[in-house]
Amino acid sequence: MSANPLATTVPSPMPAAHAMPAVLQVRGLEKSFKQRQVLKSLDWSVPSGRVIGLLGRNGAGKTTLLRCLLGLSPIDGGGVELFGEPMLEPGGERMHRIGFVPQTFDLFPWMKVRAYLDFTAAFYARWNRERVERLLANWELDVRQKIGELSQGQRQKLAIVRAIAPDPDLLVLDEPVASLDPQARRAFMNELLTLMRAPGKTVIFSTHITADLERADADIALLRDGRIQFTRPLAELRERFKRVVLARPEGWTQAPMVAGSLKSHVQGDHAIVLVEDPCMDSLHALATHENATMHVETPTLEDLFVELA
Amino acid sequence: MNVAWQLWLQLFRRMPVLAVLANLLRAAALYCAVQWLLGDDEFGVLAASLFGVATWMWHTGQGYNLRGVCAAESFLLPNFRRRLLEYCVIDLVMWVLLPLVVAAMGGVPHLPLLACGLLLIAATGVMMGSNPRSGAFIWPVFVVLGWMPSFVADFFKEALRSPLTPWLLLAIVALLLRFSIAPLLRIEDRQADASPLESTSLSRMQTRGAPGEPRRMGAFGKRINALYEQLAERAMRRALAAYQRSPGFQRRMLLVRRLLLPNDNPEAIGLRIVLVSMLVCFYFIAIMHRQHFNPVVVGAYAIMLSISRYPQLNVGMVRMRPNMADLYLTLAPETRAEYQRTISEALLVLAPISLLTALVYTMLGAWLVHAPDPWHMLFVAAIVSLAASLAALALHLIGPEGTTGRTIVNLVVVFGTMAVYWGGYWLVGTLGYALGGGLLALLALGFGLGVWFAAQREYVSRAPRFDAPIG
Numbered sequence: 061m062s063a064n065p066l067a068t069t070v071p072s073p074m075p076a077a078h079a080m081p082a083v084l085q086v087r088g089l090e091k092s093f094k095q096r097q098v099l100k101s102l103d104w105s106v107p108s109g110r111v112i113g114l115l116g117r118n119g120a121g122k123t124t125l126l127r128c129l130l131g132l133s134p135i136d137g138g139g140v141e142l143f144g145e146p147m148l149e150p151g152g153e154r155m156h157r158i159g160f161v162p163q164t165f166d167l168f169p170w171m172k173v174r175a176y177l178d179f180t181a182a183f184y185a186r187w188n189r190e191r192v193e194r195l196l197a198n199w200e201l202d203v204r205q206k207i208g209e210l211s212q213g214q215r216q217k218l219a220i221v222r223a224i225a226p227d228p229d230l231l232v233l234d235e236p237v238a239s240l241d242p243q244a245r246r247a248f249m250n251e252l253l254t255l256m257r258a259p260g261k262t263v264i265f266s267t268h269i270t271a272d273l274e275r276a277d278a279d280i281a282l283l284r285d286g287r288i289q290f291t292r293p294l295a296e297l298r299e300r301f302k303r304v305v306l307a308r309p310e311g312w313t314q315a316p317m318v319a320g321s322l323k324s325h326v327q328g329d330h331a332i333v334l335v336e337d338p339c340m341d342s343l344h345a346l347a348t349h350e351n352a353t354m355h356v357e358t359p360t361l362e363d364l365f366v367e368l369a
Numbered sequence: 370m371n372v373a374w375q376l377w378l379q380l381f382r383r384m385p386v387l388a389v390l391a392n393l394l395r396a397a398a399l400y401c402a403v404q405w406l407l408g409d410d411e412f413g414v415l416a417a418s419l420f421g422v423a424t425w426m427w428h429t430g431q432g433y434n435l436r437g438v439c440a441a442e443s444f445l446l447p448n449f450r451r452r453l454l455e456y457c458v459i460d461l462v463m464w465v466l467l468p469l470v471v472a473a474m475g476g477v478p479h480l481p482l483l484a485c486g487l488l489l490i491a492a493t494g495v496m497m498g499s500n501p502r503s504g505a506f507i508w509p510v511f512v513v514l515g516w517m518p519s520f521v522a523d524f525f526k527e528a529l530r531s532p533l534t535p536w537l538l539l540a541i542v543a544l545l546l547r548f549s550i551a552p553l554l555r556i557e558d559r560q561a562d563a564s565p566l567e568s569t570s571l572s573r574m575q576t577r578g579a580p581g582e583p584r585r586m587g588a589f590g591k592r593i594n595a596l597y598e599q600l601a602e603r604a605m606r607r608a609l610a611a612y613q614r615s616p617g618f619q620r621r622m623l624l625v626r627r628l629l630l631p632n633d634n635p636e637a638i639g640l641r642i643v644l645v646s647m648l649v650c651f652y653f654i655a656i657m658h659r660q661h662f663n664p665v666v667v668g669a670y671a672i673m674l675s676i677s678r679y680p681q682l683n684v685g686m687v688r689m690r691p692n693m694a695d696l697y698l699t700l701a702p703e704t705r706a707e708y709q710r711t712i713s714e715a716l717l718v719l720a721p722i723s724l725l726t727a728l729v730y731t732m733l734g735a736w737l738v739h740a741p742d743p744w745h746m747l748f749v750a751a752i753v754s755l756a757a758s759l760a761a762l763a764l765h766l767i768g769p770e771g772t773t774g775r776t777i778v779n780l781v782v783v784f785g786t787m788a789v790y791w792g793g794y795w796l797v798g799t800l801g802y803a804l805g806g807g808l809l810a811l812l813a814l815g816f817g818l819g820v821w822f823a824a825q826r827e828y829v830s831r832a833p834r835f836d837a838p839i840g
Binding site for chain 2: 132133150156172
């Protein structure tokens with residue numbers, strides 16, 4: 061059985077981040093491809109100085125959302141504000157402050173790595189050459205190779221180098237580690253965390269590797285049904301969402317009703333219920349009433365994703 | 370300035386030969402201009418002609434380069450549009466202002482007209498490079514030129530004297546740039562990539578964008594593309610249903626063909642023939658004004674059109690490699706050779722398709738030029754196109770994968786085919802249908818079949834490759 065999961069979940073304010081000015085403000089964003097509506101009146105606010113992990117199932121519209129935010133995909137309705145200015149199309153001085161890693165990097169296959177980086181650097185006021193050289197050396201990217209000759213993982217590395225070289229204030233990453241080996245993934249996370257130590261840096265990070273988001277202590281935004289269902293700090297999610305496991309020898313025909321239940325299912329003689337803000341007293345009372353033993357677990361982010369997305 | 374330098378370098382990175390050639394021509398034009406300034410009047414026209422060609426070449430390259438650079442992600446580069454504009458200004462100084470200074474020093478009359486003329490050449494080049502379908506904008510000029518030559522001559526005489534002509538040219542330049550550059554600066558959702566083997570054969574050159582280059586299509590192109598997709602989908606459904614009803618080798622082969630060559634189903638072939646025929650008729654009647662052509666030239670051209678898709682097969686097979694692993698696993702062949710044989714036999718269907726299109730185009734050509742002996746043309750076309758298709762298929766199946774090697778193979782095939790058609794036409798005309806035709810069939814089909822069987826044996830002996838192409 062499944063309770064109505066997040067339909068009633070109201071986007072919750074983030075206490076620590078609330079005072080921060082919003083880097084990104086989205087209102088009523090609509091986007092369709094032919095007849096398929098991908099984003100439905102989406103509202104979202106991203107405060108400055110946070111890592112935001114954008115989660116959603118395949119086809120939920122994460123890439124579309126990120127591209128719409130940056131003006132790389134025309135929108136059908138609503139509005140996007142980046143750094144306080146409407147993002148009608150990418151342009152203006154604020155572009156110096158934005159870095160982007162696309163999901164797949166297949167641009168300029170005829171260019172060599174060095175030529176591509178030189179070409180890109182020419183446009184930016186800030187370009188951290190020391191960081192670029194260090195990452196190129198650490199990630200063993202041959203600057204004399206053509207981009208078309210790089211593997212998908214190497215291209216991903218190059219896209220990351222290019223995105224963080226201008227020391228951006230807003231870094232938008234669309235599944236940046238999907239093609240990286242574990243060493244490169246770890247090195248990338250280190251770079252990301254180093255970058256985030258500077259004040260006012262914001263990262264929006266779409267990924268399916270929830271461990272990375274846990275490591276970055278990210279705020280989690282869940283995209284589902286064309287809307288951001290919530291944006292909450294990871295610690296708050298851990299604190300508020302619990303997995304209640306009720307077990308009894310005779311098993312369950314259906315999971316019991318629990319206040320704050322988001323999702324539930326029966327597995328053997330266990331009834332497993334995901335509960336938001338559980339009231340322990342009533343849960344104990346329920347367990348006694350149902351003649352069941354009960355234990356409460358803190359779900360991992362991956363568990364939460366599986367349950368909620 | 371650094372950005373302009375980087376943008377300037379792009380052309381040398383992408384099209385080094387064109388960039389060097391254009392600059393050599395410019396240097397030659399400069400030499401001629403100096404001679405002209407020193408008093409040798411004969412060099413004036415030569416300098417202007419060389420510089421005109423250099424300008425056109427350079428800007429065609431710039432247009433082509435812009436196509437690649439203007440991907441959506443490039444617009445995230447700070448002030449990307451403004452930097453392009455600055456680069457454009459520098460380019461104008463180099464290619465318009467400096468030559469004008471030289472012309473002014475030499476006392477050339479009609480300077481404003483010259484300036485606008487140079488701008489027009491540059492804008493035409495940019496448009497032709499940035500928009501492969503730009504011929505459609507230039508055709509009307511030739512239509513007018515051909516239909517009303519005396520009017521055009523008078524018009525040019527008057528235009529030379531009119532103070533409004535430079536303004537008219539400027540307006541045309543603005544229009545050309547609007548058609549060429551505006552679509553590149555527009556951010557649109559990416560179109561889904563087509564199958565690398567897909568060929569609608571609407572063009573002789575079969576130019577496709579580089580990997581990663583945004584696929585840009587106009588409204589008409591999108592509609593036609595959607596129609597092709599519908600036809601391909603329907604053909605695939607039919608093939609699937611037939612296979613499910615009674616699985617067998619032939620129906621399985623049909624499925625493989627529908628997968629590899631989605632636009633080679635009967636309806637799509639029909640659509641392609643209709644579209645090409647319409648284009649040819651328009652081109653022939655409106656632009657060439659039904660000039661008298663030698664039927665042999667028309668026949669050879671028709672065959673060339675029918676075999677123009679084979680280079681794309683070579684490129685497509687290389688780009689398809691990683692996806693072919695999936696087909697390999699689906700087909701689950703007993704041996705690798707069996708798989709290779711299946712693929713080569715699936716592609717063999719292209720030979721009769723090319724034969725059919727060659728015959729239709731030859732018939733059309735014969736009708737358009739009022740050929741005295743259309744059956745003669747058709748007879749030779751049938752033999753030569755089948756042989757040429759087999760040879761082209763064979764050479765592109767096992768031939769070189771590099772651009773240079775592929776181009777050489779293609780040139781050999783095209784010119785070889787045209788020469789054989791010419792020779793075959795003469796042979797049949799001289800020795801008659803039976804003897805000449807028999808001899809032609811023996812030689813041409815013998816060669817075609819021999820090359821095909823040898824290439825197929827070589828292809829089958831090779832291990833299948835599923836690695837991603839480099840570059």
